[in-house]
Amino acid sequence: MGVDDAKAAGARGDAKASLGGCGPLCRRICAFMSMWLGMLLLLLGVWCTHLYRRFTPVYRPIECKLEAPTVERVWFDHGFTGMHFQLITNTSCHNPNPYSVVLNSTRAANVYMGQERAPVGTIKDIPATSLPSAGAGWMAANITITPTADVLMSVFELLAAGQVPLYMESNMDVEVDIDFLFGRFSSSQSFSKDCGMGFRLVGMRSVVGPMACADTWEQLDIPEMGSDATGELALSAAAMGGVGDIERAARLKNITLGLGMGVGYGLGLALLACGCLGVRRICCDRKAR
Template identity: 25%
Template sequence: MARTCGRACGMALLVASVLFIALFGYTVYAFAKYTPIYRPIQCESLWSRMGGIETNFETMTAGTTGRSQKLCRNPNPYPVTVRQADEPAAGTVFVRDGADLKEVGTSSIDEVHFAAGGSANMTANLKLELPAEEIFDLALKDKLQAVATFKALATASIEYLGLWVDMDLIEDQVCGFEVRLAAQQVGGAACALSLDRLVVPSIDNPKVYDRLELSPENRQSRGLLKNAFLAAVLVTTFGLALGSGRFGATALRRARGGEGARGAKGPEAAQGETVGKDAVACMGPSSQTEAKMEV
């Protein structure tokens, strides 16, 4: 390649080498930027409200609704959207009845968008509905421990070279909170990936802090995918930068060497032609004729 590539080709290869070096550096920056692949979203409770118990005498059921909101901050360098994955179906709400969980209603979360490094409010909705006799029995208790289960879908939008790639992650969420039905109070909720890791906060705790985490399996699989892609780009750009730079430099050296050889040969050839013409001019007409005949 270097034998047939001229000056213009050599310059083009050197420019390509510089571009590949720049892409290599950008990929190193992206690797550091997205490592680790996910940092837990940090949340703190803001407020919780619960309505009064309403009775449906036709069905002899009674129920109530509640809402709670928490302020969450996304520490990741990319935007994240969180919504309920099992819509239009809702999650399930249980209350602890001794060692058992009794189903008492449904739960849902509103879709929320977090900018990169930004904050937003996450709102959870609660709906309880039971036979009237059962719900009034629950209302007589000082407080109840409730557990809501649902699937959360988190969509992370990751940017590379101006291109955005959406990465969807589905996690089972288990959230616990305490309720006083008679007083129409609901406490702040704390969430975990499984029931055995859940710690239900007290309703008397004014502030509840928790995190939206990824399971170890999801975190590892997404991290390996990111590492494999960026490592492949790093190896490819490094090889292309090295190869194009080497061939470009060789081509330029050969081009300069050829120009130097032609420049050195030019004056000698011109001097030879001048000497020949002077010798012919000094010869007489007869000598010139003889010289032509001899030729």
């Protein structure tokens, strides 16, 4: 019985060894792998925290400034009935967000002249502009205006009294594409404003005043010629009607980055603790020898 008991005890010991571990080398590998994986997950948690703070809030309004338009040239085809003049408008925009934004004009905009806002031209083929993260960019538009004979008659009357109002529609799309590491959000919102400026003939030169914009024609107040007024636009989520999309982006950010922080910190600390316990056990085993 003594021999049989010894064999049974040895078998049980082998079984415990096979179930409880794979030897000192395997325990060392598992301990150090747990520590390395735990540290990597902690770094993931730190990076997700950085991204969370970086993308909070998800969208900050883009500030645009309307520069004073310039008259490129004036020419006539058939006397005054064939009058044309070309304007160049420039808009500078600053993007405070930590991601690039694309401003794209996808719809043709009409140009009007006079108090009755008679149509005299169309703005189209405006190139898209990319605003880098925390950077600025420009949007330029070439506008060719061809007044009709009736419009010219009223224009000459207005020129005798002062400036002639020029009105134009401003239509642009704001496109964003945000990478939240574990999720991606893309959106395109339309932004429309009614803009205007003053126009005057000084001798043989054409002069335009500063531009201003408003939500409607009725709210638009065109600055006087020679004033120092600078038109400013804020491309906010409320102005573009994209509050719902911004809220969806914020939820996506909270879910994806929150999950990354939870897994990174929670599982990372657990694996790091297991690895430290494993290293401590190895050290104790060595001392016991």
